[in-house]
Amino acid sequence: MRKKIFLIITLAIIISKAIYPALADNVVVKANKQKYNEADKLMTFEGNVKVDFDNISIKSPKAFLKTGQDGKPQAATFIQGAEAIKIDEKSKSTVKANIIKVSILENKIKANGNTSSAIFENKTPTVTIKADEQEFDMDSNIITAVGNVVIDYQDIKTNSDSAKIKVDESGKPKLVNLVGSARVAQGKNIVNATNLLFNPVSNELIATGNAKSETILDDMTQVTIWSDYQQFDQTSNTLITSGRVKIVYKDYIATGPKAIFLPDAKTKKPNKILFMGRSKIQEGSRIVEADKLEMTVEPKTFTTEGNVRSQFTQVSGLKNSKPKTNNKKPSAHEDVYDFSDSKSESN
Structure with a gap:
């Protein structure tokens, strides 16, 4: 004894x-x-x-x-089966894993196997992280999670191959970097990309690499946006996209080098999409190209300006669309009626 x-x-x-x-x-x-x-x-x-x-x-x-x-x-x-618990004045942090290693020389804590960490405020979990491995660098206050990473933060849920989370002294996330097959879901919004960078302080989300975002509007219709880069500002409710932008809304298919999704001045909800640079929009059999393109969700309209060029495909009854004498069927580009104008508007 x-x-x-x-x-x-x-x-x-x-x-x-x-x-x-x-x-x-x-x-x-x-x-x-x-x-x-x-x-x-x-x-x-x-x-x-x-x-x-x-x-x-x-x-x-x-x-x-x-x-x-x-x-x-x-x-x-x-x-x-190990568990580490840290209790502060107003919060509690926990880490559970098959193995927990504490490196005294590197001032790091590493968890391996079915890892789960959480931060509680008033006995309610505000942040949970699940992954195959997690490492906490106590000098830099950075958590690195690897393998099947799932993060729940308030009403946001993320998935990725790996993640780095910068936390403050109380353990709250300041910056979250999701790497590899990243996905963020919040309410009626879903964003997928190769990499996602989320700032909980400024409420901004940046998606890079094959970015795809889906939003369900109040009328339950969906807006889908593909691009190389997307930046969401949730405070102002705006979205900036660039690089091979493609937007699908109802029977609209719009493409261009860059676009901005803006909210309505009164409702503050996303309502207007502005394309910059040579852009194109398709509505049924009509395709319109212009230097400037503006789409409105409510009411559903679009307007174009600058070197406007419209095409009507699959138009029947036109003389110039008759088959040639060699009985060869016209190709898709032959069966097109074109005209140009300086401004076009559709509703």
């Missing part, structure tokens, strides 16, 4: 002075069984292992503490 008590006190002094000088003045390790291997510089703890320091507790059935040649601890590993 004396030896066990002595080991706990000794370990507490070592950890508190050598490992976590900035985090805690006292660390206590409790377990049903403890042993020390001098040759391997390894401490082993088994049965109801619990480590308490500062406002952090780590629990697991079994744990190891590796020391260096100088006797100072280098790393701690908690296995067979």
Whole structure:
């Protein structure tokens, strides 16, 4: 019994002075069984292992503490289902995993296998992160999640191959970078892209690489937007897109190099789409090209200006659309009626 008590006190002094000088003045390790291997510089703890320091507790059935040649601890590993809990004045953070590793030298905590971390405020989870692996860098306050990453934040749910989350001192996310097959869903909006960068502070979302966004409007119709780049400002309810932009709304199909989705001045809901650069819109059999294109959701209209060129496809009864004498069927580009104008409007 004396030896066990002595080991706990000794370990507490070592950890508190050598490992976590900035985090805690006292660390206590409790377990049903403890042993020390001098040759391997390894401490082993088994049965109801619990480590308490500062406002952090780590629990697991079994744990190891590796020391260096100088006797100072280098790393701690908690296995067979571990959980770390940090309690602040107004929030609580938890990490669960098959294995939790604490690197004293690098000041990092790494969780492996079925990892799940959460931040609670008033006993309600505000952020949850699930992934195959998670690593928390205590110096930079960055969480790195890898493999089948799922993040729930307020009414936002994300999926990606990997993610980096910058958090503040209270654990709240400041910047979320989703990498690989990234997806963000919020209410009636869904965004997919190769990479997604979300700023919860400014309420902005940037999608790059094969970006696709889908929005369900109040009348339950859908607007789908494809482009290389999309930037959402949820505060002003605007969307900027660029690079091979394609927008589909009801029977409208519009394409162009760049477009902006603007809200209505009164309702503040998305209602107008402005295309910049040479753009094209198709409505049924009519195709209109212009230097400037403006689409309106309510009422459903579009207007074009500047070097307007309209095409009507599949028009029957026109003399110039008759088959040639060689009985060869006209191709699609032959069966087209063209005219040009300076301005066009449709509703």
